[in-house]
Amino acid sequence: MDMQETESVAVRFENVKFKYDQNSRYALNNVSFSVKEGEFVALIGHNGSGKSTTARLINGLLEATSGKITVFGKDVSDKKNLFEVRKSAGIVFQNPDNQMVSSIVEDDVAFGPENIGVPREEIGERIEWALSVVGMTAYRNSSPARLSGGQKQRIAIAGVLAIKPKILILDESTAMLDPKGRKEIMDVVLRLNKEEKMTVIMITHFMEEALLADRTVVLNRGKIVLEGEPQDIFKNSELLETYNLSLPGIGYICKQLQKNGMAIRDCLYPEELAEEIASLLQEES
């Protein structure tokens, strides 16, 4: 029973505390949560809520002050597990410019597999596969300097995918992109989650992106304050406001319409809102 549970749990935090240095406050204070294999979890929270810290703790870039973090049952604090943990949990960071090591796309994607000692022929196959997943096959021999932000970030994702991790962590990976670039990344991430059954942990401050997840975890000042399906989370708009978080655009429009006396239900998706308004108009006529 226990064995089976550890197998299906991708990441587990147990009473994790972390502070950056002795005198500062806890960046994470007694955080416990788990992510199931194949799940798409969004982590949201205001600046300084501990989102990025969480990402860095998962693959051992930071070490928890106390508590226990496991990735597929392996304790992250054990230095012997670190390599395996990093192989199974890949992070894509915020700034695509600061994650690339080579001036040729192909060489950059090869960097990860090279590090874990994949044989040469297989690296070629992995590059092929990773670039096709992110839709960048045509740019294999290009220089990243000539690509757009969204394209660069897709290359960064490909670079992580080439290691064939089971968990993909996105640490505000869409924050520096324009709307088009953000959509490109979200499409890739959703595809990976649905088709490749990859576990996704997405740290974001775009509520629209959090809405696409299976589950949303809200952090505030180092503590988990809300957890559940995004639809349920965004019902508590007043509560979210106290954590300096807003509703997704559609939810906000919906709230304003209600305030102006329109008798519609809470909506979060454009289709939903359109339907509500349409049916209301039909009723009136």
Next chain:
Amino acid sequence: MRKDVAFGQYYPVDSFVHRTDPRTKLLFLIAYIVALFCCKTGWGMALCALGLLTVILLAKLPLKLVVRSVRGVVFLLVFTGILNLFFYRGEGEALISWKFIHIYKEGIFYTIYLMSRLFLLVMSSAVLTLTTTPIALTDGLESLLTPLKYIRFPVHELALIMSIALRFIPTLMDETERIINAQKARGADFESGNVFKRIKAIIPILIPLLISAFRRAEELGDAMDARCYSGSSIRTKYKKLRFTYRDVCAFFFMAILMTGVFLFNSYGAALSALCVQGWNALLGLFGAV
């Protein structure tokens, strides 16, 4: 097109020389420089020039582009040449003597030698960088330096540092431009004032750039860690350099060139004498007619 600077002066055409293995080209350049410095005769020098010309033609490089590469050092070369010409002490009578300047016949010859040697040297190096991308050069260097691993020289690390540096040139150029614009927007003046004022104006560009570079380095370090970089021995290499028939050709070409230079070194004088004799005989013949 500032971003193109990242590729140095690489001239992108498809040619025999461009496709030659970077290791071969590096070794070729070293051998060529050795040949230049071993060369003691005009014949040998002419052969070297001819060799370089052949390579330039094979590489489909515009001759102008190669010659232009000398522009940066032309002052230095001419200066060296003039010093040599004025102060070289030959045997016998000086051709011109004026105060401390004495020009000898040997001095003229020696100066011509020196100048052509230096010009060929600079141009041959230019041909290497014009036909090879910096990243290929890095790969080539890493491969050539591999034996040094046995004496614990960090070859792989050095190559990685170089490739990362190349990768960040365009990024930091963009950043510099952004900082300059930001400082200009706040009223900074980079264009007027004397030299000292202008140098002082660079400081508000350099400091933000430096800070940003450090921040980037830290983030890159994290990203490399996250992608399992440990610099360990299990690391494999995806790109492998391969020697082809081109490299065999290049080695033969170099061998011929070197042999030629050394043959001329030994027998050049005799050849010159023969030529002079032939010339005199020819003149004599015409004279008789």
